[in-house]
Amino acid sequence: MSSVDLHSHSTHSDGLLPPVELVTRAHANGVTTYALTDHDELSGLTEARATAEALGMRFINGVEISVSWADETLHIVGLNFDPQQTAIAEGLRQVRVGRLARAERIAADLARVGIEGALEGARRHARNPELPSRAHFARYLVERGIVSDSNAAFRRYLTKGKPGYVEHQWATLPQAVGWIMAAGGVTVIAHPGRYGLNNKEREALLGEFRDLGGVGVEVVTGSHTADQYATWARYAQRFGLKASAGSDFHGPGESYLDLGKLPELPFGLTPVWADF
Ligand code: AMP
Ligand code: MN
Ligand code: MN
Ligand code: MN
Numbered sequence: 001m002s003s004v005d006l007h008s009h010s011t012h013s014d015g016l017l018p019p020v021e022l023v024t025r026a027h028a029n030g031v032t033t034y035a036l037t038d039h040d041e042l043s044g045l046t047e048a049r050a051t052a053e054a055l056g057m058r059f060i061n062g063v064e065i066s067v068s069w070a071d072e073t074l075h076i077v078g079l080n081f082d083p084q085q086t087a088i089a090e091g092l093r094q095v096r097v098g099r100l101a102r103a104e105r106i107a108a109d110l111a112r113v114g115i116e117g118a119l120e121g122a123r124r125h126a127r128n129p130e131l132p133s134r135a136h137f138a139r140y141l142v143e144r145g146i147v148s149d150s151n152a153a154f155r156r157y158l159t160k161g162k163p164g165y166v167e168h169q170w171a172t173l174p175q176a177v178g179w180i181m182a183a184g185g186v187t188v189i190a191h192p193g194r195y196g197l198n199n200k201e202r203e204a205l206l207g208e209f210r211d212l213g214g215v216g217v218e219v220v221t222g223s224h225t226a227d228q229y230a231t232w233a234r235y236a237q238r239f240g241l242k243a244s245a246g247s248d249f250h251g252p253g254e255s256y257l258d259l260g261k262l263p264e265l266p267f268g269l270t271p272v273w274a275d276f
Contacts, residue, residue, distance in 0.1 A: 002262045004273055006035040006060060007077060007190065007221065007246020011127040012044035013064075014135035016251025018127075019048035022259070027055045029260030033273055035062035035079055037246070040095045041131055042083040060276055063088075064190055065179075066095060066170040069205065072195050073168075076176040077218065077244065080276050081185025088179040095171050096130045103132040105166040106158075110137075113163040115146060134158045135250065150254065177212040188216035188244040188272055191223035192232055206239045216242035216272040220265055222257035223248060233266040243269035 009015030010022050017025065019036060026034050034057050036048040045061050052059035060080050067074045081088060107119035119132075121140030126132045138153035147153045157164035171179075180187045189209060197205065206217070218224075219232045220243075236243050243265050247257040265271060 001030065002245055002264050003030055003032040004245055005031045005247050005259050005262060006062060006079060006244050006273065007037050007218065008249040008259060009038055010036060010044045012041050013038035013128065013131050014133035014250060016254060019044045020051045023048050023051040026259040027057055029258060031057065031260040033058045033060065035060035037062035037064040037077050039064050039131065039133060040066055040092050040099065041128065042089065042092065045083055065176040067173050067176045068170045069173050070201065072197065073170060074195060075190035077188045077190045078180035078185050079272065081180050081183035085183035087182045091171065091175060091179045099132065102166060102168045106137060106164055109166055110164045173208065174212055177214050181213050186215040186272060188218055190218050191221045191248065192217050193228035194223045206235060210239055210241060216244050218246060219243040219269060220245035220262050221248055222255055229266055233269055236269055242272040244272040
């Protein structure tokens with residue numbers, strides 16, 4: 001079991017636990033190097049750091065930035081940066097403004113298939129008013145009894161081609177990588193196995209990301225199967241990228257992997273945290 005966990009979410013985005021409870025759980029599960037990576041938001045970092053340091057853990061500033069790249073939404077995790085820097089703070093503020101507008105369009109789309117009140121419903125679940133996520137819409141659909149669980153909410157309503165999915169323009173890849181670099185941090189491509197990319201597109205993404213100054217890929221994540229660990233370990237080596245690891249924990253019962261329950265990185269990779 002690895003003592004490193006560099007991907008997780010609090011109530012400052014779409015996680016279910018406030019930073020104090022999240023970090024305390026990570027500590028109890030044996031995590032000693034920990035990053036909070038809320039979607040498009042840095043507001044949980046101060047509280048998370050204070051808790052982690054009081055528990056004697058090494059805390060790494062983190063964020064998971066939503067990016068539009070060639071018809072896909074990608075997630076870029078930024079690590080070990082200065083959250084006070086203007087470019088990252090201002091860039092993310094604009095991403096959050098876009099997210100609010102998207103939430104209205106999602107709700108309008110759901111209303112067209114007879115599901116009323118979704119904006120207010122999702123907002124009730126979103127503890128951070130600037131951060132309505134599809135996860136909050138999913139929780140509303142479950143609460144209404146329209147679907148039996150979050151997975152079904154995504155399968156039937158919140159993914160491409162379904163009522164309740166709207167196209168949206170997030171940050172660009174150069175913006176996301178640039179903001180983190182300007183703040184002195186490193187970027188990794190989150191859960192790369194989850195995107196609908198063919199081999200050629202994967203190679204294009206990895207090449208472009210590396211040329212922009214991107215540093216690593218998540219190899220071990222709750223979103224990957226053991227086969228995908230091996231696949232992305234090979235990609236990392238081929239492209240000279242480092243490897244990251246994180247559970248992507250969102251809350252008890254909402255995530256495949258709990259905090260601190262990750263296997264070690266496959267042999268021969270350079271951990272992105274080696275320089276932290
Ligand atoms: P958003 O950034 O608002 O588009 O929401 C994306 C979030 O929805 C992800 O970070 C996950 O927390 C959640 N999510 C995405 N796909 C699924 C799924 N199939 N089942 C459950 N949660 C999902
Ligand atoms: Mn999420
Ligand atoms: Mn993600
Ligand atoms: Mn995540």
